[in-house]
Every structure is written in structure tokens, then in C-alpha cells.
Amino acid sequence: MISERVVSQVLLAALHTGGDFSEVFAEDTYGSTIKMVNGSVEDGVSGRDFGVGIRIMQKNRCVYAYTNDASPANLLKVAREAAAALADQQLIDAVVLNKTDVANIHLIRTYPQDVAKQRKVEIMRRAHNAASNYDSLISQITLGYFDQDQKVLIANSDGLFVEDRRVRTRLMISAIASKDGEKQSGFYGPGRHMGFELFSELDIEEYAKEAARIAVTMVNAEHAPSRKMPVVIHNGFGGVIFHEACGHSLEATSVAKGTSVFTDKIGQKIASDVVTAVDDGTIPNAWGSQNIDDEGNPCRRNLLIDKGVLTGYLIDKLNGRRMNAEATGSSRRQSYRQAPTSRMTNTFICDGQSSFDDIIRQTEYGLFAKYMGGGSVNPATGEFNFAVTEGYLIENGQITQPVRGATLIGRGADVLQKIDLVSNNLSRGQGMCGSISGSIPTDVGQPTVRVSQLTVGGRKGE
Amino acid sequence: MEISVFKEELFRQGLLAGFTEMEIFVTSARDFSVRVFKKEIDNYSLSEVWGLGFRGKYQGRMGYAYTEIPDQQSVTLLIKDAKQNAIIIDSTDDIDIFAGSNTYPKIEAFNPDFSNISVADKIEFALNLEQEAYSLDPRVTTVNYALFADGEGEVHIANTKGLDRSYQRNGGASYVSVVVKDEDEVRTAGRFVVGNKWECFNVAELAKEAVEEAVSMLGAQTIDSKEYPVILRHDVAGGILQTFSSVFSAESVQKGFSLLKDKIGETIAAQTITLIDDPLLPDGAGSAPFDSEGVATKTKEVIKDGVLITYLHNLKTAKKDGIPSTGNASKGSFRSPVRIAPTNFFIQPGDLSYDELMADLDEGLIIISVQGLHSGANPVSGDFSLGAYGYYVKNGKIDHPVDQITIAGNFFQLLKDVTRIGSDLKFGMGGSTASPSILIKGLAVSGK
Structure with missing residues (x-):
């Protein structure tokens, strides 16, 4: 992408005003998307993103500049302009790069560019037909095909020079069921850090039927009640609760500034005994995995909570300086347009001892949140909200009628203490996580868990 | 290569490859932002980026592709990918690329004075903002964001039908977010301001509103359902x-994603509601003289006194309904295909x-x-x-x-x-x- 010689010159130019660390992140990404609505391909878009980000640190200060003119003359100019934000004596007068190979733990068999777009469309048609044939109430189906091949070069003034290639493929399936003028939607969006072989490994028809089933179930559902009650949150994408309510507050981005509820809580009990949680960027071919993070460090499995005790944060280099702590391989960014910061990869609660059936049986009255939509959280207060996309009432230890339109709200720190049962059926779901360094692919996950009490907001009163 | 040379080369090769009509949509931007934390510059960012979206009609279908480098390799990629993307499209009801409107409105989206503010002034603004927020109340424990950002950009559209137009815009934004603490209780609040006049940016007002709001939430409790x-x-x-603005898009309506289908002329809102889409608003973030298809923009009432007057249209949806476009064709970025979006959209x-x-x-x-x-x-x-x-x-x-x-x-x-x-x-x-x-x-x- 850029030669070692030019990179080392740029890194050095960035340090001429007293920076103690400089970094180059160069990216050449091919991406393509195809949108199919009601069985017709509406549009396909593909192309090339290319650019270079230059980051300079001086103690806790950070300067970031980016451009998509990667000519040596322009890169040197940008590096000098960025450095002008600092005004000290030059500390470092030589950069020696040490190029190292990154071990690839995510085998890619078929790269996106090598697959004719018609074959991608065939996958979409199969999904469309499966969802459309599921039930006569299905009125609209939207499919979004996504693949991306991102080549990166990361180098810094400590001598690091590495390259990596990240390939991701995903199909997003959205089905809408209509009845008596009402519409409800169901969604499933399987994705992996892999190429087109994803579709020989997944039964895409099953995912499409599942999206259709959710929509049909919900269009036939009553409004959810609104009050505090026990909530059983199902496995897989249900892990978004942990991602939002806890994961974001463990990111150094908020911990370092003291604005997270979990600041200075290492070694303390922050969750009930049944909660153990990790962030693991090393799972082969998982959606949120990479070989290296966006600062060039190997991704890791980081234990966050061990039997209720806080054991670790997710830390990037800059916030690591503020916290006097080592980076954890957790630096991520959407593209060269963002400076990296601490983010999640694949984050989940680990398996517990209960069985799914036991949890339901032990719940006299409550909500079973089978599928969750997205949510958000305020890291300072831990207040979160989630949409329940497929919900049921639990009555007398049994799952009874479906309910729709429920939202769960609460505080992360409270919920962690109120998880009283954790089952043994861990699975993960895929999402895009948005934060200050952009939108990045992450897996959320958990086994089925019960929260002893949570506020459920729905349109039906008591 | 130079953008005019790149365009000629792209259109020349596209014609040879079988495209009958072609268009480029080019955006360029220079942006700056500074964020301070505890009297130090915590983050300082500069950028200069350029991007080109290409679309062309191949066998009656519109194919899209994009790039961020105007080089020979990109010419080849754009043509190959746009062709492939055209072939897979099922609908053949794509409209023609637009030759241009007769006249275009003037907008005031670029204020030259605003582009002359010095970096030192912007940094000082962010520092003062943080300082002011801390000074207002002893319970302010952290000012977690105090930032100022600004930028300028250009949108340029040119096609083989003879349209070649551009406009420039600039603007800034500032955000302050505070954390207040009283014993164990923590509250936050933030304030955001946008504009392209330096007078829009008032440290005292921003800080006061954020701090007052955060403090006002102390002691909050839930209430009866x-x-x-x-x-x-x-x-x-x-x-x-x-969040719900897509229900007014004719694309959503025509595809069955909006419950406003067949509601034109009907009362859909309280009589007090008039909803306006105004692309000509002075300093509006959505102001533009032409939309993403090159159609001249105009101001319209979408709801008048509670009655639905019109959907928002681009050329394709307008043709389907047999009316002129409302000038609401929109591309999320140079990468995106043409869709529909409001411009400056507000309840009167x-x-x-x-x-x-x-x-x-x-x-x-x-x-x-x-x-x-x-x-x-x-x-x-x-x-x-x-x-x-x-x-x-x-x-x-x-x-x-x-x-x-x-x-x-x-x-x-x-x-x-x-x-x-x-x-x-x-x-x-x-x-x-x-x-x-x-x-x-x-x-x-x-x-x-």
C-alpha cells in the first residue's frame, strides 16, 4: 500500500513538534452491497475506500489527521500539519520499522471479489422465497447483502509494521407481516468474518423463515404490559443487554475519564455470583474477530467479570496512558476516518448451571424476551433501553401468549446484580455497534438469563 | 489525475463499455475538530477527503460504483462494477439521468467569514466552554465533552446529458456534555449547537443550559404507570x-412501507400541524440548490393544517405518480444510490x-x-x-x-x-x- 520507507518518513515528520508516539493506519477496502425488496434487486453498489490516518500522541494529548491522497508528498504535508497542533522540542529523531507477519487465524476460502454478483443474488432469492412462503401474512421482505474486504497497514514509531486483511460477509433479512392494517417486522442478520463460503456453512433458508416467523408471531400479538417484572432474556442476540448495559461501561473510553459507573471497581463485586463474562476477539471467523486490533496488537480473550467480580476493562493505547494500564488488543475503528479507541469484539456472558426449562418453570409471572432489537446506554449513569422484538408472557411457569412493543429499561449496574439465573445454552448474534470510532461489527451473546426485576414498557397498562 | 480529466476518461471508456448515460457525483470536504479535557487538548483532528460516486445506464438499468482515488485503476473498477451492479437489477423502470432544471434557487450555505476563524480561536472556545461548565456548579464533577468542530465542503454533479453544477457549504458545531454528582447520584446532560455564523456559538448559553439541565434531574424518581x-x-x-420521516417518502409509500399510502388530501394530523420541507432556509444544515439528481429544490408544505398535501419525491417515484419531482432525491453519501430524504424538515x-x-x-x-x-x-x-x-x-x-x-x-x-x-x-x-x-x-x- 505504502512503502516502509515512506511510512517511516511520515512517522518521523509527525514527531517534529515533540510527539512521543506516531502511528500510520492505511486502508484499501473493497465493499459491496445489494438490496432486494419483495424479490426484486433494487440496487447494487460497490467500490473502493482508500485512505490514510495519521495519529500523534504527546503524553495524554492526541492529534489525528486523515486524507485519501496517499502520495508521499501529501502524507508528509498532512503529518506536518497535524504535528503543528503540538509545539514542543522534538524528542524522537529516528524511526526504525520492524516488519512482522501476522498469524492468520481466520481462514478465508472465497473472497468477495471472486464471486459474480449474480451468485450473491441467488442466495438472496433463496432467502426471499423461504420467508415469502412461510405464511400468507408476510407482505414485504427486504434483504441486504453485504461483503467487505479490508486490507490494512498499521505502523508506529515504536517500530511496529504489520498488515492484515479482514473479510466479512453478512445477509440481513427483514420480513414484515400485515394484518388488519397493522404491520410488524422480524429480523435476522447472520454474518461472519469469512467470505462467500458463509452460505455453504449456514442454512440461509432457516434464518429467513425465522425472520418471517417473528413477524407473523408479533402481528398476532397483544400489546405488552407495562410494569416491573422478572424478565427472562433468551440466548444469542439477547446478549445485547450485556453489551449495552455493561460492555460499553467497561470501555476505557469512559473508564479513563472517570465517567463510567465501573471506574476504580477492579476486584469488586459488580454482578451476581452467576455472572462470568468475556470479550473474545480470537474466536475463529466470528463476526467481531480480527487477527489484530486497529493499533496492530493481537486480539485477545479478555476476562471482564469472573463470578460477579470485575477483573478487567477494554483498553486502547491512549486511554491506557491515562489509566496507567496496558492495552488489551481492543482498539477498533470503522475506517481510516476515525482514530481508534477501546471497543468490544465478541462480548458475552458465559454458560451457567441452570437449564432453559428450569428458568421458565421457576418464573411465576414475567416476560420472556426471545429476540431483542438494538438499544443504547448512557455510560455515565448506566441507564439503558432495549427493544424486545419477540416477547411472550410467562404465566405460572409457562410461556403463554406473545406480546409486542415492549421496551426494557434499567441501569446496567442494577441489572448485573439482579441476574439470578444463567442457563447453559450460550450462543451469539451479530450486530453493528456505533460509538465514537464509528460503526463496527461485533458479536453479542449469552445463555438464557433471568433478571429478577426490570421495568417493561409497553402500550397496555397494568 | 485532475477531476475534469478523470471525468472525461470515465465517460469515454463508459461509452465504449456500453453505457448510454453516465453521471458523477463528487463530494469533497475539509474538516477540523478539537476536544478538550481538563484544560488540555484531548483530541485534535484534521481531514481532507474526496469521494466520487458513478452511475450509468447499461441495458436500461442503473448501475452504481464509487471510489476515493481518481486514478486509472479506479476508472476500470467503476466501469466493471457499475456494469455488474446494473445487470443484477430486476426492475427496468429506472428513469433517465437528468439534463437539468431551467432555473436554480440561490442558497446561502457558505459564509466566507466563518471559514476565516483562526484555529487558536476555536481551541480557546472549547477551553472556555469546559471552564465555564465547571464554574457554574460545584456538583459538576466532569465535563466529558467540550468540543468544537467545523468544516467546509463542495457537492458537484456532472453528467453526459450536459448538467454540470456545484455548490459549497460550510458550518460548525459545538457540543458540551457534563456529569453532575450529588452524593451517589449521577446525572448527565449535553447541549449541541450548529451554525455557520460565529455568533451562533455562545459559551455561556451552552454551558448554562447543559449544567442546569443535569442539576435539574438530581433526585429524579420513577412515577406511577x-x-x-x-x-x-x-x-x-x-x-x-x-425517526419517522421516512413515512413521508414516496419510495416508502410506493413499496408499501408507509401507512400514509392513499392518504393524500386526507386529515392525518391535528389541525394545528403544518409540516414544511424547506431547502432554502438560510444556514440550514439541509439547504441545497439542487438535489442528488440535479433537480432544482423548492419549499413545500407536506402537511397543511393537518391535511397531507404531498409525499417527498425523486424523479423515479414522481414519474410513477405522474407528477413532477419535489426535489428530494438524496444520497446518504457519494457511495449511495439515489433515494429520498427531506431537506430542512420541521413543524411550523x-x-x-x-x-x-x-x-x-x-x-x-x-x-x-x-x-x-x-x-x-x-x-x-x-x-x-x-x-x-x-x-x-x-x-x-x-x-x-x-x-x-x-x-x-x-x-x-x-x-x-x-x-x-x-x-x-x-x-x-x-x-x-x-x-x-x-x-x-x-x-x-x-x-x-
Whole structure:
């Protein structure tokens, strides 16, 4: 992408005003998307993103500049302009790069560019037909095909020079069921850090039927009640609760500034005994995995909570300086347009001892949140909200009628203490996580868990 | 290579490859931002980027591709990918590339004075903003964001039908977010301002509003679940309008994703509501003389006195309905295909101040923040259920702060249930969609 010689010159130019660390992140990404609505391909878009980000640190200060003119003359100019934000004596007068190979733990068999777009469309048609044939109430189906091949070069003034290639493929399936003028939607969006072989490994028809089933179930559902009650949150994408309510507050981005509820809580009990949680960027071919993070460090499995005790944060280099702590391989960014910061990869609660059936049986009255939509959280207060996309009432230890339109709200720190049962059926779901360094692919996950009490907001009163 | 040379080369090779019509949509931007934390520059960012979207008609279908480098390799990629992307399209009802409108409106989106503000002044602004926020109340423990950002950019569209137009815009934004703490209780609040005049950026006002709001939430508790009359503060009402704005898109309507199908000429909202799309607003974040297809923009009422007047159209949806485009073709970025979006989209303000709205409320709530608009709102059904906080109002006065509640309802019902409209229209975080504060007859509130 850029030669070692030019990179080392740029890194050095960035340090001429007293920076103690400089970094180059160069990216050449091919991406393509195809949108199919009601069985017709509406549009396909593909192309090339290319650019270079230059980051300079001086103690806790950070300067970031980016451009998509990667000519040596322009890169040197940008590096000098960025450095002008600092005004000290030059500390470092030589950069020696040490190029190292990154071990690839995510085998890619078929790269996106090598697959004719018609074959991608065939996958979409199969999904469309499966969802459309599921039930006569299905009125609209939207499919979004996504693949991306991102080549990166990361180098810094400590001598690091590495390259990596990240390939991701995903199909997003959205089905809408209509009845008596009402519409409800169901969604499933399987994705992996892999190429087109994803579709020989997944039964895409099953995912499409599942999206259709959710929509049909919900269009036939009553409004959810609104009050505090026990909530059983199902496995897989249900892990978004942990991602939002806890994961974001463990990111150094908020911990370092003291604005997270979990600041200075290492070694303390922050969750009930049944909660153990990790962030693991090393799972082969998982959606949120990479070989290296966006600062060039190997991704890791980081234990966050061990039997209720806080054991670790997710830390990037800059916030690591503020916290006097080592980076954890957790630096991520959407593209060269963002400076990296601490983010999640694949984050989940680990398996517990209960069985799914036991949890339901032990719940006299409550909500079973089978599928969750997205949510958000305020890291300072831990207040979160989630949409329940497929919900049921639990009555007398049994799952009874479906309910729709429920939202769960609460505080992360409270919920962690109120998880009283954790089952043994861990699975993960895929999402895009948005934060200050952009939108990045992450897996959320958990086994089925019960929260002893949570506020459920729905349109039906008591 | 030079962009004019690149364009000629692309169109020449495209013609050889079998494209009958072609267009480029080019955006370029220079941006700056500075964020301070505890009197130091915490983040300082500079950027200069360029991107080109190409589209062309191949065998009657429109193919898209994009690049960020104007080199020979990109010419080849754009043509190959646009061709492949055209072939897979099923619909052949794509419209022609547009030759241009007869006249174009003038807009004031670029203020040269604003581009001359020195970096030192911008840094000082951010530092003062942080300082001011700390000084206002001893309970302010952290100012977690104090930032100033600005930028300028150009949009350029050129095609083989002879259209070749561009416009420039600039603007800035500032955001402050504070954390206040009283014993164990933590509250946050933020304030955002946008504009392209230096006078829009007022340290004292931004800091005061953020700190006052955070402090005002101390001691908040949940309330009994029931239906309450609710004032949605202007920013909350604007956020909800933005979330549901796709229901006014003719594309959504024609594809069956909007419940406003067949509702033109019908009453869909309270008589007090007039909803306007105004691309000509001075300093509007959505102001533009032409849309993403090169069609001249114009101001229109989408809802007038509660009656739905028009959907928002691009050339394709307008042709289907047999009417002219409303000039609302939109590309999310140079990479995106042409879709539909509002420009500056807002509910026309009434004449009641925020305090006067409140004075009308015997018992009710003021909602000053909602969470989960991207997840807890469904534009297809109109249903929403959102985390929220604000104030409990008794006899026309704020009684106490309220949090840990959800508000749930339906957007289409909400439009009908608006009883009063405030005068405090303000464009802010929502960018180009905004509303004054509005009083709603009733919303389901879930607390304890």
C-alpha cells in the first residue's frame, strides 16, 4: 500500500513538534452491497475506500489527521500539519520499522471479489422465497447483502509494521407481516468474518423463515404490559443487554475519564455470583474477530467479570496512558476516518448451571424476551433501553401468549446484580455497534438469563 | 489525475463499455475538530477527503460504483462494477439521468467569514466552554465533552446529458456534555449547537443550559404507570419526527412501507400541524440548490393544517405518480444510490412559549430526553416505546424530575393528538429535522 520507507518518513515528520508516539493506519477496502425488496434487486453498489490516518500522541494529548491522497508528498504535508497542533522540542529523531507477519487465524476460502454478483443474488432469492412462503401474512421482505474486504497497514514509531486483511460477509433479512392494517417486522442478520463460503456453512433458508416467523408471531400479538417484572432474556442476540448495559461501561473510553459507573471497581463485586463474562476477539471467523486490533496488537480473550467480580476493562493505547494500564488488543475503528479507541469484539456472558426449562418453570409471572432489537446506554449513569422484538408472557411457569412493543429499561449496574439465573445454552448474534470510532461489527451473546426485576414498557397498562 | 480529466476518461471508456448515460457525483470536504479535557487538548483532528460516486445506464438499468482515488485503476473498477451492479437489477423502470432544471434557487450555505476563524480561536472556545461548565456548579464533577468542530465542503454533479453544477457549504458545531454528582447520584446532560455564523456559538448559553439541565434531574424518581398528557420538548419532538420521516417518502409509500399510502388530501394530523420541507432556509444544515439528481429544490408544505398535501419525491417515484419531482432525491453519501430524504424538515412553530405550554398542564409530564430511537421505534407500524426522562408537572409548574420511565405510543396517533404547539423551533442535534415543543393529549407512561 505504502512503502516502509515512506511510512517511516511520515512517522518521523509527525514527531517534529515533540510527539512521543506516531502511528500510520492505511486502508484499501473493497465493499459491496445489494438490496432486494419483495424479490426484486433494487440496487447494487460497490467500490473502493482508500485512505490514510495519521495519529500523534504527546503524553495524554492526541492529534489525528486523515486524507485519501496517499502520495508521499501529501502524507508528509498532512503529518506536518497535524504535528503543528503540538509545539514542543522534538524528542524522537529516528524511526526504525520492524516488519512482522501476522498469524492468520481466520481462514478465508472465497473472497468477495471472486464471486459474480449474480451468485450473491441467488442466495438472496433463496432467502426471499423461504420467508415469502412461510405464511400468507408476510407482505414485504427486504434483504441486504453485504461483503467487505479490508486490507490494512498499521505502523508506529515504536517500530511496529504489520498488515492484515479482514473479510466479512453478512445477509440481513427483514420480513414484515400485515394484518388488519397493522404491520410488524422480524429480523435476522447472520454474518461472519469469512467470505462467500458463509452460505455453504449456514442454512440461509432457516434464518429467513425465522425472520418471517417473528413477524407473523408479533402481528398476532397483544400489546405488552407495562410494569416491573422478572424478565427472562433468551440466548444469542439477547446478549445485547450485556453489551449495552455493561460492555460499553467497561470501555476505557469512559473508564479513563472517570465517567463510567465501573471506574476504580477492579476486584469488586459488580454482578451476581452467576455472572462470568468475556470479550473474545480470537474466536475463529466470528463476526467481531480480527487477527489484530486497529493499533496492530493481537486480539485477545479478555476476562471482564469472573463470578460477579470485575477483573478487567477494554483498553486502547491512549486511554491506557491515562489509566496507567496496558492495552488489551481492543482498539477498533470503522475506517481510516476515525482514530481508534477501546471497543468490544465478541462480548458475552458465559454458560451457567441452570437449564432453559428450569428458568421458565421457576418464573411465576414475567416476560420472556426471545429476540431483542438494538438499544443504547448512557455510560455515565448506566441507564439503558432495549427493544424486545419477540416477547411472550410467562404465566405460572409457562410461556403463554406473545406480546409486542415492549421496551426494557434499567441501569446496567442494577441489572448485573439482579441476574439470578444463567442457563447453559450460550450462543451469539451479530450486530453493528456505533460509538465514537464509528460503526463496527461485533458479536453479542449469552445463555438464557433471568433478571429478577426490570421495568417493561409497553402500550397496555397494568 | 485532475477531476475534469478523470471525468472525461470515465465517460469515454463508459461509452465504449456500453453505457448510454453516465453521471458523477463528487463530494469533497475539509474538516477540523478539537476536544478538550481538563484544560488540555484531548483530541485534535484534521481531514481532507474526496469521494466520487458513478452511475450509468447499461441495458436500461442503473448501475452504481464509487471510489476515493481518481486514478486509472479506479476508472476500470467503476466501469466493471457499475456494469455488474446494473445487470443484477430486476426492475427496468429506472428513469433517465437528468439534463437539468431551467432555473436554480440561490442558497446561502457558505459564509466566507466563518471559514476565516483562526484555529487558536476555536481551541480557546472549547477551553472556555469546559471552564465555564465547571464554574457554574460545584456538583459538576466532569465535563466529558467540550468540543468544537467545523468544516467546509463542495457537492458537484456532472453528467453526459450536459448538467454540470456545484455548490459549497460550510458550518460548525459545538457540543458540551457534563456529569453532575450529588452524593451517589449521577446525572448527565449535553447541549449541541450548529451554525455557520460565529455568533451562533455562545459559551455561556451552552454551558448554562447543559449544567442546569443535569442539576435539574438530581433526585429524579420513577412515577406511577398510566396515561399522562405530555409535552415533548422541541429536541425530543424533533428526534421523533426525524425517526419517522421516512413515512413521508414516496419510495416508502410506493413499496408499501408507509401507512400514509392513499392518504393524500386526507386529515392525518391535528389541525394545528403544518409540516414544511424547506431547502432554502438560510444556514440550514439541509439547504441545497439542487438535489442528488440535479433537480432544482423548492419549499413545500407536506402537511397543511393537518391535511397531507404531498409525499417527498425523486424523479423515479414522481414519474410513477405522474407528477413532477419535489426535489428530494438524496444520497446518504457519494457511495449511495439515489433515494429520498427531506431537506430542512420541521413543524411550523406556533405562538406559545415553552412556559406557556407548561402553564396549560394541570397534571402531566415534560419529556426532555428519549433513548432508543434507533431501536424502540418502528417506522412501518408507527409504534414506539422509548426510555425517557423529564419532569412531572402539577398545576402548570414543574413539581419534580422523573426518570426510569418509558413512553409508548404510535406516531400516526401522536400527530392527531397534538393539542398545542410551541414557538421554540430549534435545529440542533437532529441536524436538518426539527420541531418546536408540542403538547400531546396523552401517552402511555410506564414507571412503577
